[in-house]
Amino acid sequence: MKNIIILFTILLVIVLSACSNSTSTISKEKSTEKKKEYLVTFNKQVDLGFTNKLGILLIKKYKYFPVVLAALSNKQYKQLKLDPNVKDIEANTTLHSDSMDVKKNQSLDIPQNLQSKYTGKGIKIAVLDSGIDVNHPDLNIKGVVSFLPNSKPSIDKTGHGTHVAGIIGAQDNQIGITGVAPDSEIYGLKVLNGSDIGKNSALLSAIEWCIDSDIDIIHMSFSSKKFSQAVSTAVGVAYKKNILMVASAGNEGIYLKESISYPGAYNEVIAVGSVNSQGKRSIFSSVGKQLEVMALGEGVYSTEPNNKYGKRDGTSMAAPYVTGVCALLKQKYRNLSNEEIRNRLRNTAIPLGDKFLYGNGLVNPSKLLN
Structure with a gap:
């Protein structure tokens, strides 16, 4: 009888130990569950x-x-x-830039700046991109912020943000090029990494910063194919605070199917498509009912990191031209609402054809400002 009791006790200890180990294993599995x-x-x-x-x-x-x-x-x-x-x-969700291949060019193929008495003076523009090379002699950047972990805002590994910034506001300083709004105040907000890829969470943080900083125009030369309720909510809030938002339409237009990417496809954002120097739609430029206006997006010459200049293609290059033009209009009419600015852009644009392909047409700064 005594032996039976001892045996039973040993078996009970083994069972309890096994249960304990099993519970421990389950608990460990739960604690290490990937989020x-x-x-x-x-x-x-x-x-x-x-x-x-x-x-x-x-x-x-x-x-x-x-x-x-x-x-x-x-x-x-x-x-x-x-x-x-x-x-x-x-x-x-991830974001990516809307720039095509880079065509480096050190020639004197320099575009002329707009012949206007308006220069964007006093207008604050946030360029949400891959960072901006603040040491470029042709750029006068007011401030830079990074919304990426362990990433310096003044380092632009891809050159995308530096190129965009030059189109908008390269200085009228007798060197290099002159941007559309050379006296505007440009802030570089880094939301794309060294591969021109970012996250919606960084975009939300950047929009939040823009609201805090009384930014007039948010520029976004990047895209995502997916609608985001979070980003839609954020751009809606910014728009109600009268922050104008301009974005590239995307480079998915080769099949002529509805392809305007986000954030350009949100109702509150001006989606800009690309044309070549003959005013024909770039074969890559996205198309769709959200397309608002067009601008030159092929062979656009602008600033590059390390004191260089170069040409790039893409709706990423067309959109900053429109941002610069909007800065001139905001300087002239400080109290215009976002809707009034967009109506003027649409009504003064030069019609180029089917609205599905060209939106309201080519942006026309001369008529817009006069």
Whole structure:
């Protein structure tokens, strides 16, 4: 009998130990469950009480829009989906620039600046891009900020942001080129990395910074194929605060199907397509009903990092021309609303053909300013 009791005791210890190890393994599996980054958009305001109750790791809560960046497990994702206060949950989608191949050129093929008494003086423009080379002698950048971890805002590895900045506001200083609005105040906001790729979370942070900093125009020469409720909410807030937003239409137009990319496709953003020097739509320029105006986007000569200049193609190069023109108009009429500026752009544009392909036509600064 004594032996039976001892044997039973040993078996009980083994079973309990196995259960303990099993529970430990399950607990460990749960604790190491991989979480993904999501942007969570709420209907009105962020319900922090609910997120805390679910043990959600909040990476960032945005100030002006009911959006949070959070790391969610599958279980937390499903629980949030059931919350009636949650409008949308989306993966932290990537962005990419709208520049085509780079054609380096050190010749004197320099475009003329607009013959206008307006220079964009006093207009604050935020260039959301890959950074800007602040040491370029042809650029006078008022400030730079990076929204990427461990990335210096004044280093532009791809040259994309530096090229865009030159089109908008290269100085009228007897060297290099002169931008459309040479006296505008340009701020470089880094949202794209060394491969010209970024995240929507960085874009939201940059828009938030622009609101805080009383920026007049936000320029975005990048795109995403996916609609984002979080970004749509943010641009809506910025637009109501009378911040004008200009973006490249995208380089997906070769098949002539609806292809305007985001953020250009949001109703609040001016989508700019590309034409060549003969006024014909660039074969790559995206098309669609959201297309607003066109500008030169082929062989555009502008500033490059390390005191250089070069040519690039893409709707990324067309959009900054329109941003510069809008800066001139804002200087002339400081109290114009976003809608009034857009109406003037549309009504003064030179018609080029089918609106699906050309929008309202070629931007016409002479008529616009006179």
